Amino acid sequence: MDEEKVPLFKSWKTWYRLVIGFLVICIAIFYLLTKHFS
């Protein structure tokens, strides 16, 4: 069952990296917004 085709990317690991990387980017942007407008 794990051999099912992974959508868009070659492996699920890329998906996991995308999700975690996006979270890091969001936190960085929020930090900059907090600093800039405080």
Place this chain on the structure above:
Amino acid sequence: MSRPDWIVLALTLLGIIAYGLYKGRTTRDLDGYFLSNRAVPWYMVLLGIMGTQASAVTFLSAPGQAYTDGMRFVQYYFGLPLAMVVLCISFVPVFHRLKVYTAYEYLEQRFDLKTRTLTSFLFLLQRGLSTGISISAPSIILSSLLGWDIVWTNIFMGGLLIIYTVSGGAKAVAYTQQLQMVIIFSGMTIAAYLVVHRLPAGVGLTEILHMGGKAGKLNIITTGFSRKGGGFDWNDRYNLLSGIIGGFFLALSYFGTDQSQVGRYLTARSVSESRLGLLLNGLVKVPMQFLILLLGVMVFAFYQYNHEPVFFNKSQIDLLAHSKYKDSLSFVTTRYDAAENQRLSTLRGPGTTDGPADLVDPSLLESRKEALEKEKAGYKATIRRWLDDPAVGGDSNDTNYIFLRFVTDYLPKGLVGLLIAVIFLAAWGSIAATLNSLASCTIIDFHRRFSSKQLTTNREYRLSQMYTFFWGIFCVAVAQLAYNLGNSLIEAVNVLGSLFYGVILGIFLVAFYRPKVTGWPVFISAVIVEIGVIVLNILSRKGIVSLSFLWFNLVGAAGVMLLSEVLQAVMKKKPVDEKPG
């Protein structure tokens, strides 16, 4: 509400019921009733997961929270994307491989019957009560603000959805959630547009952010450490650390062990579709929550240019008007309105016809505005103090009423009805999924597991419908009880989830990651740690221990994992063969 509002509200709600009945009409067995025949595509899994998590209070409270406390609440969701990744790696493949109906079935295969039964029972107890509260909370808000009868509001909030949930099961739930989410996002987007549209010319998003930042509303990232060097505040609910760690354990337990969520991604047609739905939820949840909170900052900016009520919940002002404070109330509201009018006139600037012509110096103007803000805050604090008086018995928490008061006071006819429908639909999506999951646990983990009779497919299907109906009535009854008992029950049930989630997660983590631990050690550990978490909560409430509820999930999960290892070593039970997925 005006007649167009009633028409929009009625058409939207009736349309959803009809759509649910239509889509669920082909369901005739347990696979269809609880798992949609495992044929749901990824985007419906995504909308189902989001629709189940987002309750009515999500859309009522979050903008109000940003208005009063700022946007730091978004940090509560930082652990969610990480939890989605762990779920996709460990939980999803196992649940799909074993073809379970409920998450707790897996625990019998991994440990034993008593562990499965205990965990499923804790879920039914906690979810049954908390769903009653999730009906009650928005019902109280709507009945307070719109003057509706609470019994009828509860019935409409928690009763009408029973029709399509009983009839069509998971399929009806999945399809209606899809439509509900589209209507909810459309309604919220229109509301956001109208807030900005109603601001004076030249005031756009940048000015809103500057205004919010100056008032401390853009506190999106907070560390939880005191500025005076007082160390980390363990009682602070929303900061970066508690959001990532506490939020991670909360999200892992909610999405991984709560059947109302597990039941959504078990309906997917493959492991890939489940994973994709969960991972996309991890991608969109934080930005979505950010935007909902930003709406609160927009409403805050709106009230910088418009008359802000002294208290948003009108019914509480009426309550004070009939209390011993009625004369003082009249004095305070008059003074408040005068201060608010003066503040608004300072905005028009010096030299204008109704502006303060004597204040030509901008710095004087600014200091006068600040003085008026302080004066207003004093009057608001006085109102809250009166409402907290036991002789009055009021509710001094105004947060949940801010957004809805803006909607009813300033949005055009028809749109008010749509936004009220959004509140109903948000509640329905969440409650319908929960009723379906409560029924699935009742029949799969209890009725079918302990019944000596062999049930026919049709009999199982009919029983499932009966259990869904029973839980629907139960939840509406709890909602009514919560209203009669007041805030005490609501607070108790809100804490209930965090008391049980950690321990349930601990059981599942041992099941997945500690293959040598057997049934008895994990069962005994769960009981001991559960008692420990309850004691910790009592100590926390009495102020003896300073710990926010988010950390209970970590304490419960880590406690079960560690203690079960120790007990396993002491009891020296024979290892099991099951390997983690």
